[in-house]
Amino acid sequence: MAFLKSVYIAITGPFRKSIRNKLILIMVVLTVLPVIIVTLLATDNTRASMEDEVLASNLSRIGWTGDYLEQELSGLNTIVYTIFISPALNEYLRVLDETSNASLYDVQKEVIDTITSVSYSANENLFDIQLYMLKNHKQFKISMMQTAIKTPPHIPDMYLRMIAGKEDYLIQNSTETPGYFELTRSLNRFETKEQLGFVTLKVNWKITADAMDLINPGLESTVFIADQAGKIMFQPSGTQKQEDVEGLLQQMGSGPGYLKTKDNYVFYDTLDPWGLKLVKMIPMSQINQSARTTLQYGLIVGAVSIVVSLAIAIIMAWTSSKPIVKLARSMQNLSFMKDENISPTKRVDEIGLLELKMYNMSQRIRDHIKTEYSINLEKQTAQLKALQAQINPHFLQNTLQLIGGMAFSQTPDRLYAVIKALSDMFRYVIREPNEWVELEKEFNHLRNYLFIQGQRYPNRIVTQIAVEPGLEICQIPKLILQPIAENAFIHGFDLKSSSWTLTVKAARYGQGMLITVQDNGKGMSAERLDRVNRKLQIDADSIGTSGDHIGLSNVAARIRLHDGPDYGVTMESVLGLGTTVRIYLPMTEMGEN
Numbered sequence: 251m252a253f254l255k256s257v258y259i260a261i262t263g264p265f266r267k268s269i270r271n272k273l274i275l276i277m278v279v280l281t282v283l284p285v286i287i288v289t290l291l292a293t294d295n296t297r298a299s300m301e302d303e304v305l306a307s308n309l310s311r312i313g314w315t316g317d318y319l320e321q322e323l324s325g326l327n328t329i330v331y332t333i334f335i336s337p338a339l340n341e342y343l344r345v346l347d348e349t350s351n352a353s354l355y356d357v358q359k360e361v362i363d364t365i366t367s368v369s370y371s372a373n374e375n376l377f378d379i380q381l382y383m384l385k386n387h388k389q390f391k392i393s394m395m396q397t398a399i400k401t402p403p404h405i406p407d408m409y410l411r412m413i414a415g416k417e418d419y420l421i422q423n424s425t426e427t428p429g430y431f432e433l434t435r436s437l438n439r440f441e442t443k444e445q446l447g448f449v450t451l452k453v454n455w456k457i458t459a460d461a462m463d464l465i466n467p468g469l470e471s472t473v474f475i476a477d478q479a480g481k482i483m484f485q486p487s488g489t490q491k492q493e494d495v496e497g498l499l500q501q502m503g504s505g506p507g508y509l510k511t512k513d514n515y516v517f518y519d520t521l522d523p524w525g526l527k528l529v530k531m532i533p534m535s536q537i538n539q540s541a542r543t544t545l546q547y548g549l550i551v552g553a554v555s556i557v558v559s560l561a562i563a564i565i566m567a568w569t570s571s572k573p574i575v576k577l578a579r580s581m582q583n584l585s586f587m588k589d590e591n592i593s594p595t596k597r598v599d600e601i602g603l604l605e606l607k608m609y610n611m612s613q614r615i616r617d618h619i620k621t622e623y624s625i626n627l628e629k630q631t632a633q634l635k636a637l638q639a640q641i642n643p644h645f646l647q648n649t650l651q652l653i654g655g656m657a658f659s660q661t662p663d664r665l666y667a668v669i670k671a672l673s674d675m676f677r678y679v680i681r682e683p684n685e686w687v688e689l690e691k692e693f694n695h696l697r698n699y700l701f702i703q704g705q706r707y708p709n710r711i712v713t714q715i716a717v718e719p720g721l722e723i724c725q726i727p728k729l730i731l732q733p734i735a736e737n738a739f740i741h742g743f744d745l746k747s748s749s750w751t752l753t754v755k756a757a758r759y760g761q762g763m764l765i766t767v768q769d770n771g772k773g774m775s776a777e778r779l780d781r782v783n784r785k786l787q788i789d790a791d792s793i794g795t796s797g798d799h800i801g802l803s804n805v806a807a808r809i810r811l812h813d814g815p816d817y818g819v820t821m822e823s824v825l826g827l828g829t830t831v832r833i834y835l836p837m838t839e840m841g842e843n
Contacts, residue, residue, distance in 0.1 A: 281559035289552030313506040316519030318461040330435040338364040375454040383447040394462040472531040503599040690722040742771020765833040
């Protein structure tokens with residue numbers, strides 16, 4: 251859910267933040283959407299028209315082809331009837347009924363001659379003619395290549411099937427000769443309908459070639475002839491699964507028609523009375539291909555219209571929103587902290603009125619801020635100078651007592667070193683005019699302070715000062731290290747009997763500088779540390795002279811005042827182990843600010 255929300259914000263963000271983007275979007279929608287709708291409707295209408303044309307033409311062709319194939323099959327049926335009514339066959343049947351074998355040979359010869367004559371005069375795709383008599387189980391097989399009479403050991407399976415089903419005709423593919431089919435008709439006695447035998451014509455499927463060409467299947471179409479059981483008997487083109495055909499045949503009607511499946515248009519016709527189905531399948535992609543040219547032209551025209559509409563919409567939106575955007579950018583870039591040479595607008599419409607009011611308002615705000623800023627700056631400057639002029643009176647008193655005691659017990663050179671360190675501290679506080687000094691000068695001031703404290707507490711203080719090379723000339727606020735070190739002596743080392751350790755380091759930290767002041771004093775509890783850190787954050791916006799942590803608070807306030815909220819002071823402390831103060835400063839050299 252969070253991901254979807256972020257995506258929604260990312261998409262709608264440019265439009266929520268800019269009235270120009272909103273106006274462009276509205277203009278684009280109003281101009282482009284109608285063009286897209288018209289293009290899609292025209293494309294769909296074109297495809298529908300092409301679909302109607304394909305349906306009508308293929309229904310006509312499938313009907314014509316079905317009639318043609320019925321005529322071809324009727325011609326074959328005529329051949330069978332010619333044999334049935336031939337005098338030779340009738341004489342042969344009479345002789346069989348009289349069981350006179352004396353003249354059977356001559357009658358058989360006449361039957362063979364009759365069938366041979368019919369075979370020569372029949373269709374060129376007729377391969378052979380078979381006559382099977384049930385009474386004497388004789389089978390005559392006549393073709394252009396041979397003539398044979400034999401007595402099979404049992405009735406052939408296809409005749410047994412017709413006898414069992416009392417079928418008058420049967421069409422099936424030849425099991426002996428691939429590419430041929432067998433048309434079988436039952437020979438019945440006219441008076442009693444008794445089955446006397448069967449006539450079978452073996453015919454090449456090429457007899458349907460002209461009819462299949464009439465359908466004009468195309469490269470992607472599939473054409474086939476199937477029997478009543480759904481078995482494909484002949485398929486000159488395309489590929490089709492047998493199980494698909496069985497399912498399609500169950501949905502087909504008796505006459506010409508079509509079905510629409512998921513992927514194909516299926517056209518069909520029934521070849522009566524044979525029960526065969528003529529089927530043509532056209533992939534929908536082929537119809538789409540037929541409409542593709544028109545669709546491409548429509549898309550080209552639509553694309554050009556969309557581009558033109560986009561250009562017009564963007565130009566209109568850009569022109570209409572230009573003064574509004576200009577006004578918004580003027581307000582966004584307006585600075586109240588410095589004077590700007592902005593000429594009042596000369597527009598007389600509503601946008602011009604807004605610009606004029608904004609100009610007058612900004613001038614008044616700038617004057618007010620300048621007055622308030624000057625007052626606050628003078629106040630803070632006075633406070634800071636007062637702070638810089640301070641020397642902790644307790645430290646001064648203790649140092650003077652140290653000097654007095656050393657006058658009686660120490661050598662003049664040691665006494666001079668303490669006096670010189672104190673003098674340098676006074677000179678640095680009073681005579682250094684700049685609020686910002688080089689890091690090296692601030693560390694020298696800290697060394698003088700630590701030297702005097704070392705003389706006050708001999709053999710108890712261990713100090714370590716380290717500055718990363720290259721940072722000596724960087725500028726830092728004046729008098730920020732000595733107050734922190736003084737806090738360590740007042741609050742950290744107080745009442746601590748063991749040795750004292752104070753470490754001060756300056757190093758690079760990212761793009762800035764980090765100064766660390768660490769002591770091994772008594773530390774503070776977590777609750778007090780939290781109060782001190784919160785006080786550092788609260789007091790960072792003002793310079794004061796009261797409180798237990800005047801030095802640290804003022805250091806934080808001065809850094810925040812000058813460098814912003816990204817810099818300042820943080821403190822870490824563990825009760826009984828010590829305290830660490832970290833000062834984050836930008837790394838700038840003198841003269842850059």
